Amino acid sequence: MVDIRKARFATEGFRVKRCNPDKTYATAQRTVGFIGEIDISDILTADKAELSVKVGWNPWQIKEVDFSGVDDSSALTPEDAVLALELAQFTGVVFSVDGPTGRLKAVAADAIELQIKGELAAALDFGQGRQFGGLGVYYKSYLNDETMGITMPNDIKDKEQIDQEGAQGAVTRMIIPAKRLGVSPAIVTKFKDDELLNMIQGGIYIPGTKDEPAVYRPPNSQTKGSPLFSLDAFFPLYGQGTSTVDQASGFEQRTYFSCTGLEGEVPAEAKAWAKYSYNITATEANDENGKLLGVEERKEHSLEQFEALHVYDMDE
Numbered sequence: 001m002v003d004i005r006k007a008r009f010a011t012e013g014f015r016v017k018r019c020n021p022d023k024t025y026a027t028a029q030r031t032v033g034f035i036g037e038i039d040i041s042d043i044l045t046a047d048k049a050e051l052s053v054k055v056g057w058n059p060w061q062i063k064e065v066d067f068s069g070v071d072d073s074s075a076l077t078p079e080d081a082v083l084a085l086e087l088a089q090f091t092g093v094v095f096s097v098d099g100p101t102g103r104l105k106a107v108a109a110d111a112i113e114l115q116i117k118g119e120l121a122a123a124l125d126f127g128q129g130r131q132f133g134g135l136g137v138y139y140k141s142y143l144n145d146e147t148m149g150i151t152m153p154n155d156i157k158d159k160e161q162i163d164q165e166g167a168q169g170a171v172t173r174m175i176i177p178a179k180r181l182g183v184s185p186a187i188v189t190k191f192k193d194d195e196l197l198n199m200i201q202g203g204i205y206i207p208g209t210k211d212e213p214a215v216y217r218p219p220n221s222q223t224k225g226s227p228l229f230s231l232d233a234f235f236p237l238y239g240q241g242t243s244t245v246d247q248a249s250g251f252e253q254r255t256y257f258s259c260t261g262l263e264g265e266v267p268a269e270a271k272a273w274a275k276y277s278y279n280i281t282a283t284e285a286n287d288e289n290g291k292l293l294g295v296e297e298r299k300e301h302s303l304e305q306f307e308a309l310h311v312y313d314m315d316e
Contacts, residue, residue, distance in 0.1 A: 005240060006300075008252060011150050012234040013143035014187060015314065016199055016259075017115075018127030018134060019228040022101060024288045025257045026127075026137050026230070028055075028114040033081075033104035034125035039074040040067070047073065049120040051085075054138070055092035056111035057310035063088045065120060078104040081124060100288070113314060115139060132202035132219075132227035139314040140196045143234070148188040148275060150233055152254075155182040155281075182283040182295050183256065185231065186264070189276045200261040200278055202227045218263075231256040231280060234311065237300065251306040253299045258285035 019025055020032045043049050047068040053061045065088045067073050070080040078097045081104050085095040093114060098105040104124060108114040121136025122129025129136060160176040194216035198205035201219060208214030219226070232255050236248035264277030285293045301309070 006237040006249060007240070008235050008237055009243075009245075010236065011147055012236050012251060013141065013145075013147040014150060014231060014233045015139045015141035015143070015311070016196065016229045016231050017139050018129075018137050018199060019230060019258060020137070021125050021128045021131070022103065022288070023228055023258070023285075025285060025293070026114075028108040028111045030098075030288060031106045031114050031116065031126065031137055032098055032101065033106070034078065034130065035101060035103045037075045037077055038123070038125070038130070040076055040120070040123045041073045043119050043123050044073055049123075050118055051088070051090075051120045052115075052117040053090045053093055054113075054115040054117075054314075055090075055108045056113055057313035057316075058092070059316075060117075061090050063090065078102065112309070113139075115314070127199075128227050131225075133204045134198055134202070134227070135195075135205070135207075140193075140199055141311070141315050142189055142193075142196075143312060146190055148190055150188075151186045152183050152233075153186075154180050155184055157181055180295070182281060185233070185256070185259075185280045185282065187278045187280065188264075189278075190273075192266075192274070192276050197263055197278075199227070199229060200280070201263060226260045226262075229259050229261070231259050231282065248303070250303055251301045253301060253306075254296050255299075256280075256282035256296045257293050258283055 017026060022032060044067060048064045048066050051063060051065050065084050067084045070076060070084060082095045082097060092111060093106055093108045096105050106114060106116060115138035116126045117136040117138040122134055127134050127137035157179045159178040162174045164172045194214060195205055198216060202223065203219045204217040206215040232253060235252045237250040237252055239249045259280050259282045261278050261280040264279045266274055266276055268274060282295055284295050287293055
């Protein structure tokens, strides 16, 4: 294959998705929820609750899940949840109990992506919803010129030089090289988005309705820890020579497997647009088998490969 040098210009945008409650990266082949017994009675109406599931880039499936067949919704087990979820008959996804962990598990074996969203999704602990709020495990994307900038400074442990001096002044030196321990992306967007902020730093987010405003309550000082999420950043690539902005020849994708974050400073100045910033820390992560994934994975897609990802269809 011919190696064609490509240059990167600006950013296409980014997307975030909560990780699994066992701190692993959520995939279509392994998305897990709660373990043990939980109480979901407070979100049920007549023993039912709505759940949204999206397999790949197919349309969202929105169905009512009926828990009237379980013994006690205030002491729900993963086995009980599997029974109710399977009766709802979502297409393309299989619910089961994960053998190694005992958690509720969802698998879409023939799909690239799996998203599960709603109040019930959070109650079942998809996307760490029971500890950090939110609405499940799904993508929130900022594409098509909605992102103003992404910077990705590396977190480095500095090089060390350790010297040992002999009686007559001879020096023996040991050099320990610098190590890259993580990345601290800083993202700036055009638009305010409390749902995105909730996904990144936790708290309580209640979507608005026709009659009620959307509500977001950031986590307080007594909150222990913060949610983990994955971050995909996309950058257009261009060939050599002069290009116009619509002539990208491919896209770079950087996937950071395990991130935490906080809201940055938001200016409110006279005669100026506000810029919404998010300060993120990406660290090394392990998969469900304990294998170290590292900080990120970088892919260089051709235009055809990027289109096959259906990145723009994930939110629809």
